[in-house]
Amino acid sequence: MNMIELLTELAVMPLIAFTIGLFMVLMMRKIAAKIQRRVGPPLLQPLYDIVKLYAKKTQNSHGLVHDIGIIMAVGGYIAAETMLPVPGMNGIAAKSGLLALAYVIMIPSLGLALGVGQCANPNGSIGIARALTAMLAYDVPFVIIIFGASWFYGSNNLIDIVAHQQAGGIATWGAAKMPVLAIAALFSMYAMLGKQPFEIYVAPAEIATGPMVEMGGKYLGGLFVMQCFQLFTASAIYVTMFLGGGENWPFFLVKLFAIIAIPMSMAFVFPRYRTEDVLAVVWRWPVLLGLAGVWLVMH
Amino acid sequence: MTSLDLLLILSGLTTLAGFAFGNHRAYPWLAGIVLTAQIVILASMPLPMAAGFGFEMFGHPVGWQMDGFGRFFALITLGAALASVAYTGGEWGERYAAGGKNLRWLHGALAGNVLAMLLLLASGDLIAFFIGWELTSWAGFLLMAQGGERALRAAMRYVPYAMAGAMAVLGGLVLSLTWTGTLDLSQLVMLVPGLANWKLALLLALFGTGFAIKMGLLPVHLWQTPAYAEAPGAATAFLGAISSRMGLFGFGLLLVKLITLTRLADLSFIDGLFSARDLIEWVAALTIVLPTFTALKQNDARYLLAWHGIGQSGYMLLGLVIGDATGSAGGLLHVFNHATYQAALVLSVFAVMHRTGTADLNSMGGLVTRMPLTFLVMLLGIIGLAGLPPMNGFVSKWLIYRSLMIEGRPLLFLMTVLGTLGTILSVYKLIHNTFLGQLRAEHEQIREAPWSMLVPMLALVALAFVTGVAPGLALNYVNEAQAALGLPVMAHTLGGVESPRGSLDMLWIVGVLFAGFGIGALLFYGAGGRSKRIHQLDNYAGGHFLSADVRYQYSDHFYAGLMHRIGPLYRGSFTQMEAALASANDLLASLMQAWYRQAVPALTLLIATVLGLAWMIWR
Amino acid sequence: MSTLKNIPVVSHEKPSGGTGNLLANVFDELMAFCRSRSLFMLHYCTGCGAIELPPAMTSRFDMERLGIQPMVTPRQADILLVTGYVSTKTLKRIILTYEQMNSPKYVIGICSCTVNGGMYWQSYATAKKLNDYLPVDMYIAGCMPRPEAVIHGLRELMENIKKGESDNWRDYYRRYDHYLGNQQRLFGENWQTPTDIIGEARHYDLMGPETLGPHTALLEQHQTPLKPFEMTLGLADLPVRKDEPR
């Protein structure tokens, strides 16, 4: 592959991810609306929100770190998208791999945490403390699953993993070969998305949306963008590990949206857990399933 | 005179100079130049390099020889010393001296530590090793004891540990002499693996205890936190960066070189199920997790970092014991990486202390506007400590994870990741409570740390960043160390590892990451409206009017929800165990005392006399 | 006394309206459209009127289909809904909240009580006309207005925003002295919020003829200065603390 082709991919992949993410946000809000028997937002609502937020006339900054936090939150995901293979494009997936990707997507969260910290608002700090606790909760099953998957495929390289699954159609998909791990992964991804009942760090009525408490204008807009990326990334990682990755765009999109739709159709009927209960639930079921899955894969 | 001689002589001279006129303004410059020269000499030294001197003891030749393994550690030692001396050289040292403390002792002890470590790292036989070991322990004690009363108490706590460790090492030395008839390392390498299993187990237990104590492995880690945390600034950085790695150096010699990892796996406790190798791996894994989560509960920045120092040493040992090319490279690389960011972190904490007078995480906040460069140092430092890209801590941990994946060790892998996650939580608390949040009214007037302190800190994080982007630079030395230990050597590129089963190219990852940040910045500054800085009191409080006299900051009991769940698991078992051992010891001592001095002094005297006479007659 | 003329339903210069720069006009139209279709709302539930908001938000009337959704803190919000009588003590919080919101921002007074005091007209403890203290963009009268009325009001506001007519937030900057004067008369001359309206007006070039005046001069006398902490190396400009620990 020549350099120009690679650079184009690096530029296009985040854009695609963002666009898909926008529609995922829309789908999420539509699902919530349908469950509550509402009409829900119009098609371009997520875009309107972001444009409006970026275009606010006055914006409040609590200092340079506040700004840098948002830049890191968006920029980190832009970088992460180039490590996730999509149909026809591999970006730098071969140079980073699953494990590195799992750590690169912590960079945006770290950026956000810094930015929120600089806001000097205790609600925000509590939110971050809870978000990090939630991360501690869902990452434990998540890394078990990463371990199982990369042991099974004998590789850490996402391109290999996709090729391995596409070799024999659905029968060689990760979900068919390691169903237990696939279920555990779905559970831990659900927790990762931070929707009810796992939305301990947003908790609007309790800590005033936690990390977002002092975010307005383009700061909040940046977080909305980040959410689009986050939805896409979580879903794409899952599809890559368990659902055969992307053989072509239509199938890939169906899989991506389906994976987000599953937890979202459950989320909006739940209230919220307490922090310690999130830990208890996530450290019990997905971890046990994950360990069982790893055992099955290794024996 | 060989270049190793030169290296040691220079170190000796610096030590003397330190004790003689360490308080002189020129000393830091002198020491800095000498240390730089030493680094150059060491780096350009052909290996293995024997010392030109030596002597005989009990008929055994005692000599020094530097190999790739020793050089790797020695380079880090000299680098850490350089940073510490530079940090102490300016305003920090002046205030230290003005506070009535003795700068000569500090500089002398620091240089003495370097000398002792170099002697240890270059030892060619077990006697030289033991001499180096003892010198390191006592030099370490000297350095720990400099920080005032609390430091002295902490250092005194180290003494029984150090003595027990020394006894154990000495015991191991005597046993290996008895069983093999030699103390020369090059001969021991051939003879020791042939010993019977129980002999190896005994050697492992004796040497292992000594090394574990120095390294702060569970369960003999308790001395380390207060001893390191209470030492004066630069000393803490030096100790935290490299001092306890001497234990790891010992483990490298013992486990990999002498006993060898294959023999280690033969020493099984439950037939074929759990071997000594598994035991060490699990001790290392627990050393990663438990101290990390203890760090999470600390409210003093120095203690927090010291606990993490213990936790990170688990990664190094684990990597070394897994013993494949990737894992051992990760373990060894982590020694270097940890030294860079840990020293920077400790120095930044002391820079904050220099200005605010406190390291209490509940009485700071918002300092980023006042000490932005120190913030930058701490930020890069914590990214390294947490093991996230783009800093070097990520690379070494990645290698360790990767080798655990290849070797198929899911539970150990889980433990390492758990340690990393715990570290992320804990370091966020560190940086948040120090630099983020609300600036206290009494800190509104403070300034950035002086350049004499900033330069070494910035240099250290720069090093940590550069070796994170281009880990190949450091991996060259790691390969040498692997070769010297007889481990498989990991092939590497400048950006990391290239392998069909999953490669890592940090050059690309970091490049793309920063390109991402660039686009993020473009979006933020270009597409978004102009922003205006606002005062920290212009803040959401549910409509409440904030004022400077009321603290609006969340710092204490930072992870309350998490502690609800895991809080009951902190039982202080190790502290209790230490206390139990100490009181058992006391009891024994007082019984003995009572026996010979109070209860039956006459009888004791009589027995002693009779025995003494009998011995003399029998001779 | 107040006449209708005093209620500033002002339409100031439309930004770059009709200056011929087509691209800029299209861009402004687009922004105005997005603004009108995405309204985050902060409901300051001071009075009885709040009870009519849940039906307006939930299944029956579903505000979200108009792009309106509730938000939690002033920073995130575009609309400040004041839903009923405003006592003096509450008004302070409302003003603070309003000032913390990011412009463009809109105030909606729901209920007759916000229009003229309503049935609390005689009360010593309530502010009568919200418009004296904040630039209200839309009143939804009624005691209390039905959700249909609320939705209707919101649609009107959306129309106004799309047409660029609803920019009373500029008025708050341009005539800050007037609003501040009314606030001072009510709260006493020591009144101040931790926000910096004048600084903002300067920063964003929103100053008007009446931004500064006798009332802001009075404010400056009392105000404890709230200059944001600029990031500084402090090598020259900050003195070392006298009590810096030795």
Ligand code: SF4
């Ligand atoms: S107008 Fe009527 S319903 Fe509304 S706040 Fe006043 S009294 Fe209550």
